[in-house]
Amino acid sequence: MELRELSWFITLAESEHVTAAAQKLNISQPTLSRALARLERRLGVRLFDRQQNRLHLNRYGEVFHAHAVRAVGEVASAEQRIRALLDPDAGTIALGFLHSLGGWLVPELLREYRTIAPSAAFQLRGNAADIVVDEVRHRRLDVGFTSPRPAGEDIRWVPLLEERLTLLVPENHPLAARAAVTAGELAAERFVTFPRAFGVRQILDQVCTEAAFTPQLAVEGTELSTLRALVAAEAGIAIVPESRSETALHPGTVEVPLDENGAKREVGIVTATDGPATPAARRFCAFVTRTLRTPHTPDA
Numbered sequence: 001m002e003l004r005e006l007s008w009f010i011t012l013a014e015s016e017h018v019t020a021a022a023q024k025l026n027i028s029q030p031t032l033s034r035a036l037a038r039l040e041r042r043l044g045v046r047l048f049d050r051q052q053n054r055l056h057l058n059r060y061g062e063v064f065h066a067h068a069v070r071a072v073g074e075v076a077s078a079e080q081r082i083r084a085l086l087d088p089d090a091g092t093i094a095l096g097f098l099h100s101l102g103g104w105l106v107p108e109l110l111r112e113y114r115t116i117a118p119s120a121a122f123q124l125r126g127n128a129a130d131i132v133v134d135e136v137r138h139r140r141l142d143v144g145f146t147s148p149r150p151a152g153e154d155i156r157w158v159p160l161l162e163e164r165l166t167l168l169v170p171e172n173h174p175l176a177a178r179a180a181v182t183a184g185e186l187a188a189e190r191f192v193t194f195p196r197a198f199g200v201r202q203i204l205d206q207v208c209t210e211a212a213f214t215p216q217l218a219v220e221g222t223e224l225s226t227l228r229a230l231v232a233a234e235a236g237i238a239i240v241p242e243s244r245s246e247t248a249l250h251p252g253t254v255e256v257p258l259d260e261n262g263a264k265r266e267v268g269i270v271t272a273t274d275g276p277a278t279p280a281a282r283r284f285c286a287f288v289t290r291t292l293r294t295p296h297t298p299d300a
Contacts, residue, residue, distance in 0.1 A: 003075060005035045006068045009047075012036065013065045016048075016055045091280025092121040096132040096144040098199060100224045101267065104244045105145060113287055120280060128222070129199035136270050142281035143288075147199040147265040156275070159268040160292040164242040165203060166263070167256040168227075170234045176254040183211035183260050190218040190236040192227050199265060204239045207262050228253060241265070 012021040012032065022029040040046055047061035057065060097106050102124075110122060125132075125141065133150040135141040149157050167186070169175050175185070186208075193215070194201040208215045218236035221227050227238050232252035239258070243249045269288055276282050 003072065005039060006072055008032060008035055009039060010065065010068055010072065012055065013047075013057055013061065016057075017053070018055065089117050089119055089280075089283075091278055092123060093276075093278075093281045093284050094123045094125070094140070094142045095284075096125045096127060096135050096141040096146075098129060098132065098146060098267075099126045099222070100200065100241050101145050102126045103224075105267070109288060109291070112291065113284060116287070117280075117283065120284070128195065128197040129202070130197040133270055136272065139272060139277065142271070142276040142278065143285055144270040145267060146270050147267045148202060149266065149268060150270060154273060155270055156273050157268045157270045158289060158293070159266050160288070161267050162264050163267055164264050165200065165239050165258060166242045167258050168231045168238045168240050168253050169256060170231060170237075171252050171254050172234075173237065173254070175237075175256055178256050180257040180259040183207045183258065183263075184213075186215075186237070187211070187213040188216075190216045192219040192221065192230040192236040192238045193217060194222065194227070195220050198222070200240065203262065203265055207239070207258075207260055210260075210262060225250075239263070 008021070008025055008027075011025055012018065015021040015024065018029055018032055018036075022032045025032065036047070043060070043064065045060045047058065047064055048055035049058050095106070106124065113120065125135070127135070129146045129148070129150070132141065132144040132146045133152075133155065136144045137152070137155055145160075146157075147163075149159070167175070167181055175181055191204070193204055196202065196205075204215060219230055221230065224240060227240060228250035230236065231238050232250050243255060249255065269285060271281075271285060276285055
């Protein structure tokens with residue numbers, strides 16, 4: 001069933017007159033009549049009641065008309081969305097990111113980007129590192145911000161910046177007054193942390209392995225704000241990204257610097273190997289790398 005013939009049927013249903021509909025569609029009356037006959041043969045029912053020179057939708061025609069209008073409308077919407085995606089200034093960009101980057105990096109970048117592309121639209125999805133990478137890999141996301149560097153040759157990852165990780169403890173914890181601590185001093189502690197799919201958890205495991213112990217886990221959670229609240233409630237300690245402001249630090253907690261070379265994470269931008277599929281996403285990627293990368297940052 002051709003979309004063109006659906007549109008013809010809708011016009012005929014609205015005018016209820018073959019000659020008038022044919023003139024409006026700029027086709028011959030026999031052409032329109034044959035198209036209607038094919039449609040009715042396909043459906044196995046008449047869609048109109050014929051009364052002298054006019055047509056009137058019957059109950060079958062009313063049902064088909066409602067669905068035809070929706071079908072034509074959906075196709076028109078799809079065409080409009082595709083045109084928008086192809087517009088580098090006004091297209092929609094599907095952006096994935098680590099939850100912990102949603103409180104500062106993503107809003108800051110979007111605010112700056114809107115100064116050069118005010119009509120751009122974004123679909124934002126915060127998630128674990130492995131999920132962000134997988135969504136980019138299967139092109140359900142155009143771009144992702146993630147850490148650490150993902151494995152695989154089927155994606156492209158470009159480092160953008162380094163973020164310090166810090167030890168978060170309750171304010172009455174014995175380590176709260178320390179100027180810095182080493183990972184080896186944490187072997188007896190219990191940790192609140194993320195599941196293994198999260199980049200910060202992977203760094204925690206690596207830091208503890210290098211210090212020759214396996215971390216004791218008290219609670220696993222997927223939200224950074226929840227982990228900070230759990231530390232305040234003395235459920236355990238945590239290794240988390242350093243707070244960007246005093247207001248981001250949860251009341252009742254203290255951040256203590258970690259005296260470890262590995263206590264940092266490299267945040268990068270991940271795309272398909274051949275880059276994002278749409279001009280809008282490609283323009284955003286170029287903006288991000290131009291804004292965040294320093295001259296000495298090596299290529300991925």
